Amino acid sequence: MIPPTRDTNPFSSCWLGPAGIDYVASDGNTPAVVTELLAAHQWRGQIVGNHGVGKSTLLGSMKHCVQARGREWVEFRFYSDWKLATAWDLWRTELHNNSLLVIDGYEQLGSVARAIVRWRCWRSGAGLLITTHAAVDLPLLVEVRPNEQTALAVFRAVVGGRTTPVTEDDALQAFHACKRDIRQMLDKLYDQHERHERAEREAKRQAKRANSKRPSYVPTPDPPVLLD
Structure with a gap:
């Protein structure tokens, strides 16, 4: 099986990570x-939102803004399958008064780990x-709450003029079916694109197979012989 490329399927997760697409702000x-806002709060703050709404994408888009202000960006990501080594790296990473410790998935940390994080930042x-x-x-x-305009903007950014049988109406239906989870919406559109492509490839194979069964040469009968 040939792996998908961005031209064959623009919805593949290979290139749609937090740094693969710009954040779309639905509320300015x-x-x-x-x-x-973060700077106004002495570089302390939280981004709140449900799973898959774009919190990590917002972080990825904020990184250069924070660094442009002379802050050192120190990021750790904690997902449901995070490893102990990630926590160990967090504990031993050196922090300074110009560092910004960024934790994506703070809810995955227990109360003791959270207390240690805050103590290290304070210290x-x-x-x-x-x-x-x-x-x-x-x-x-900010509390991230994507709406239909957000979903359409993300869809257009992901497609980027590439050919896909998936329509904007399909994107909106997937957005609501996935309960406004943008990540799941893109996964659903990936599957839909693949189904269309497989059906089209199968139709072409069937047509080619049907054409190959047709005789390329149809003999014509000899003309009748006239007897004197």
Whole structure:
């Protein structure tokens, strides 16, 4: 099987990670605006939202804004299958008063781990930026809630003029079917694109097979012999 490319299937997760697409702000809270809020809160804040709504994408789009202000971006990602080695790297990473410790998936950490994170930031003077499903006691920067306009903007950015049988109506239906989860919406559109492509390839194979069964030469009968 030939692996998909962005031209064969624009919805493949291979290139749609947090850094693979720009964040689409549905409420005017662009990465630059959120960075301004973060700075106003002494570089402490939280980005709140459900699974798959774009929190990690917002982080990826904020990185250059934060670095442009002279802050060191120190990021750790904690998902449901995070490893102990990730936590160990977090504990031993050196932080400074110009560092911004960024934790994507803060809800995965237990109360003791959270206390250690906060103590390390307080001790070093580093800032703390987190994403979380439920709000904690940090300044709220933005609650990410994608709407239909967000879904369409993401769809158009992902497709980027490439050919796909998937339509904008398909994207909106997937958006609502996935309960506004943009990540699941893209997964659903990937499957839909693949189904269309497989059906088209199968139709071409069937047509080719039917044509190959037709005789390429049809003999004509000899003309009748006239007897004197």
